[in-house]
Structures are given as C-alpha cells and as structure tokens.
Amino acid sequence: MRLGAGAAVVGAAAKITILEPRTLWASARPVPPSDTVRFGIIGTGVEGCSLLRASLPIAGVECEAAADLYDSRQIAAKEALGGKNVETSRDYRRILDRKDIDAVIVATPDHWHRRAVIEAAEAGKDVYCEKPMSHSVEDGLAMVEAIQKHKRMCTVGSQRVSSILYHKAKEIWDSGKLGMVDTIMAAWDRNTDSGAWVYPIPPDASEQTIDWNTWLGDAPKRPYDAIRFFRWRCYKDYGAGLAGDLFVHLLSGIHHVTGMNMPPQRALSTGGLYHYKDGREFPDLLWTMYDYPHFQVVLRCNHNNNDVGEFFGFYGKNGTLIIQGSTLRFKPQAPYEQPEDYSVFGWPVKLRDEYYADWYQRHPSTKPGEFKVQGEEEVFAPPPGYSDMTDHLANFFNSVRTRQPVIENEVFGHNAAIGCHMSNASYFTKKPAVWDASAKKIVTG
Ligand SMILES: NC(=O)c1ccc[n+]([C@@H]2O[C@H](COP(=O)([O-])OP(=O)(O)OC[C@H]3O[C@@H](n4cnc5c(N)ncnc54)[C@H](O)[C@@H]3O)[C@@H](O)[C@H]2O)c1
Numbered sequence: 001m002r003l004g005a006g007a008a009v010v011g012a013a014a015k016i017t018i019l020e021p022r023t024l025w026a027s028a029r030p031v032p033p034s035d036t037v038r039f040g041i042i043g044t045g046v047e048g049c050s051l052l053r054a055s056l057p058i059a060g061v062e063c064e065a066a067a068d069l070y071d072s073r074q075i076a077a078k079e080a081l082g083g084k085n086v087e088t089s090r091d092y093r094r095i096l097d098r099k100d101i102d103a104v105i106v107a108t109p110d111h112w113h114r115r116a117v118i119e120a121a122e123a124g125k126d127v128y129c130e131k132p133m134s135h136s137v138e139d140g141l142a143m144v145e146a147i148q149k150h151k152r153m154c155t156v157g158s159q160r161v162s163s164i165l166y167h168k169a170k171e172i173w174d175s176g177k178l179g180m181v182d183t184i185m186a187a188w189d190r191n192t193d194s195g196a197w198v199y200p201i202p203p204d205a206s207e208q209t210i211d212w213n214t215w216l217g218d219a220p221k222r223p224y225d226a227i228r229f230f231r232w233r234c235y236k237d238y239g240a241g242l243a244g245d246l247f248v249h250l251l252s253g254i255h256h257v258t259g260m261n262m263p264p265q266r267a268l269s270t271g272g273l274y275h276y277k278d279g280r281e282f283p284d285l286l287w288t289m290y291d292y293p294h295f296q297v298v299l300r301c302n303h304n305n306n307d308v309g310e311f312f313g314f315y316g317k318n319g320t321l322i323i324q325g326s327t328l329r330f331k332p333q334a335p336y337e338q339p340e341d342y343s344v345f346g347w348p349v350k351l352r353d354e355y356y357a358d359w360y361q362r363h364p365s366t367k368p369g370e371f372k373v374q375g376e377e378e379v380f381a382p383p384p385g386y387s388d389m390t391d392h393l394a395n396f397f398n399s400v401r402t403r404q405p406v407i408e409n410e411v412f413g414h415n416a417a418i419g420c421h422m423s424n425a426s427y428f429t430k431k432p433a434v435w436d437a438s439a440k441k442i443v444t445g
Pocket of ligand 1: 046110112157245
C-alpha cells in the first residue's frame with residue numbers, strides 16, 4: 001500500500017490516504033486454459049448474482065454452471081455473467097458430477113449450507129461458502145470435518161476479511177500503537193424495509209416456478225409460502241436473524257483485525273422486536289456483549305435508525321481505531337502529562353500551589369495546559385469502485401489454483417458463526433451463553 005494519486009485534503013487537518021488496491025485478480029497476460037479455474041454456483045439469488053458479477057474482473061476463472069430452485073434466478077445468473085450461456089438447472093448434483101468443475105460457490109440460505117458444502121467436498125470440489133457458514137454449531141462441526149477429511153480449500157464469504165481497509169486496520173492493530181485495547185464496539189444499523197429484509201415478491205413466483213419442497217430441505221414441511229422463500233432471514237428454520245446476517249460480518253472483521261480466531265467465551269444479549277411486527281421470529285434490535293480473553297466486544301444492530309451505519313471502534317490506551325462505512329481513522333489519544341487538577345481543588349491553596357510548583361519542577365519540559373499527542377491522526381479509504389468481494393473471491397480462486405491457504409478458512413468461518421449462534425442463544429433464553437470448548441457446544445444458564 002502506498003499513498004495513491006487520489007490523496008486528498010479533507011477539512012483542515014485530516015489527509016485521506018487512498019489505499020492501493022491489490023491486484024490479486026488481475027493478470028498481466030492471458031491465463032492459459034490449463035490454469036483456468038472452472039466453477040459452478042449453487043444458489044443464484046441476491047448474493048449469488050452479486051458474486052457472479054464480482055467474479056467477472058478476475059482473470060483465469062470461468063463460471064460453467066449454475067443451479068437454483070427458482071427458475072427466474074437461473075435467468076438472473078446468466079444475466080449476471082453478462083449473458084454467458086452457462087448450463088443451468090434446479091439440481092446442483094449436476095454441477096457436482098461434472099469432472100471439469102474445480103470449485104463451487106454455495107450461496108443458498110443458511111439451512112442448505114451444510115448439505116451443499118459436505119456434498120461438494122465429497123465430490124472433490126473446493127468450496128466458497130457464504131456467511132454465516134453454519135445454521136447451527138452442529139452443522140459447522142460437520143462441515144469443518146468434511147472439508148478437512150476431503151482436503152478441500154474452503155473460503156467463507158465474509159468479504160471484509162479480504163478488504164484493503166481491514167488489512168490496514170490489522171496493520172495498525174499489529175503495530176501496537178493503539179496500546180492496550182479493552183473494548184471493541186461495532187454496529188450495523190439500518191433504517192429501510194430492504195435493510196430489514198422486507199423484499200418484494202416477484203410476480204412470477206409460484207409453486208410452478210419454484211421447487212418449494214426441495215428448498216425446505218431438512219426444515220419442517222409446510223405449504224408453499226413465498227414470504228418464507230424470499231424473506232427467509234426472518235425465520236429460525238432457515239436463517240439466524242440479525243446475528244447471522246450482520247453480526248457475522250462484524251465478528252469476522254474483529255477476528256481478522258485482532259487475530260483472535262476463536263469463538264467468544266461468553267455472550268450476553270438483549271434487544272426486542274419494535275418495528276417489524278410482520279410475523280418474523282427474530283428481534284429487529286439486538287445487542288450482544290461478548291467476553292474474549294483480552295477484551296470485551298459490544299455489538300448492536302437495529303432497523304430503526306441508521307445514523308451510525310456500519311461502524312467499528314477499537315478503543316486503546318494510546319489511540320482509537322474507527323472504521324465507519326469505507327473510511328478508517330486512527331486517532332492518537334493524548335497521554336495525560338499534566339499535574340492532577342481535580343482532587344487538589346479540595347486542598348488548601350497553599351498545599352495546592354506547592355504541589356503544582358513541585359510537579360512543574362519535576363517536569364521541566366511541560367508547560368501548563370500543554371498536552372503532547374504522540375503521532376498524528378491518520379485517515380484511509382479504498383479507491384472509488386473498490387470491491388472487497390472481488391478480492392475475497394480472487395483470494396479463494398488463487399488458493400484453488402496454488403493450494404496455498406485461503407484468508408478465511410472453514411475454522412475461521414465456524415468460529416465467527418458460533419459467535420452468532422451464542423448471541424441468539426442468549427437472546428432467546430435471556431441467559432448468558434457460554435462456549436464450552438471441550439464439549440464443543442453452547443451452554444446457557
Ligand atoms: N457476504 C455477504 O455480504 C452476503 C450478502 C447477502 C447474503 N449473503 C449470504 O448468501 C446466502 C444467500 O443469501 P441471498 O440473499 O442470496 O438469498 P436468496 O434467497 O436471495 O437466494 C438464495 C437462492 O438459493 C436457492 N437455493 C436454495 N436451496 C437450494 C438448493 N438446494 N439448490 C439450488 N438452489 C437453492 C434459492 O432458490 C434462492 O434463489 C445466505 O447465506 C446469506 O447469508 C451474504
């Protein structure tokens with residue numbers, strides 16, 4: 001990373017350093033067919049189509065096939081690929097059976113991740129699995145086991161882990177200049193129906209165009225319900241609410257920056273359903289406090305006010321690191337190099353004056369009222385149009401090609417997902433949720 005051409009002055013003081021994008025996905029010359037990674041995709045809804053579009057700039061990768069249970073999404077997949085006429089079907093087994101396909105992306109709702117990932121690993125495919133990796137702790141354990149047993153590359157899709165902004169944050173964290181950090185706060189607040197998953201139902205959606213029974217998978221059988229199909233994040237049988245949708249990004253970002261690749265030790269949640277009383281089974285305001293060995297993490301998501309938006313604050317003795325939207329800011333914190341000026345005002349004037357005289361004699365270089373800040377405020381941003389999703393996919397495809405480790409493997413994804421399941425376990429039981437590492441399960445109470 002270096003100071004880019006777009007460096008600009010904002011306000012009077014803070015200069016923004018535009019981070020140099022990595023070029024993991026670019027190639028100086030055409031990639032020979034023997035090095036081309038061929039992939040298929042399972043689930044081409046909102047995220048699947050986004051991933052396909054984000055894959056287009058990556059040299060040496062070709063999408064060859066797409067599977068989705070809703071016919072219109074097979075059309076959407078081809079459109080996302082710029083009109084490429086890939087093989088499409090409702091049945092993802094057809095992708096897994098193809099010998100010319102190296103890898104698959106799994107972008108189904110959470111309740112299908114386990115089965116699709118395990119079957120892909122068994123079929124010898126490397127897997128990019130969307131976040132949250134698991135729908136339950138048991139699912140995650142089975143997925144980690146299958147990936148490792150079949151020696152597959154697996155990336156979990158929390159793309160911030162590949163972001164140049166979060167890499168800069170990690171560099172600052174690793175430098176130690178924050179000093180001791182005991183608190184990390186993060187939020188992802190929204191104030192739109194779309195942000196609260198109230199997605200419109202397409203007019204052609206029906207039992208004819210959607211394979212509803214297959215979509216239900218291992219979830220309880222029920223009659224066709226378009227609301228559940230399109231707004232599945234609201235229901236426990238398929239998703240994990242705010243924790244699974246948004247906390248997982250916050251936890252993954254925090255785990256990446258701090259290098260803390262483990263489930264939280266304890267979680268305590270509260271919140272409520274205030275706005276979207278539409279039959280959903282999850283709260284629309286969720287707070288969780290987490291214990292980690294060296295610091296506390298406090299997370300919040302709400303659907304009522306988005307003043308804060310997406311936010312991370314790492315609060316250290318010597319500085320604060322803030323990520324808000326696409327800006328990263330390091331603010332050094334002034335060490336208090338002045339005589340005590342609170343309790344001494346309960347002293348007689350004579351004693352106080354003697355204290356001050358003595359203090360300034362022992363600190364000859366400090367003048368009254370002078371605070372020495374160590375270092376300057378630094379602000380960083382990615383260049384316009386930067387896509388962390390393209391970087392994340394490129395990292396995965398490079399690992400498929402080179403067999404070098406991915407940046408966010410199945411263990412990382414499993415640990416972050418456990419944090420989400422702990423949040424929900426505490427919210428619904430109204431008790432602390434503890435991660436029992438030896439029993440590999442969440443205990444509440
Ligand atoms: N990384 C991110 O920023 C991000 C953003 C949004 C969603 N996601 C994740 O991506 C996943 C998908 O979310 P979405 O919003 O795209 O959901 P979606 O409902 O829009 O799309 C999911 C698609 O999967 C298909 N599907 C389900 N089971 C299938 C099966 N067995 N075979 C073939 N197709 C199947 C459905 O028909 C549907 O079209 C979720 O895990 C979600 O958490 C990640």
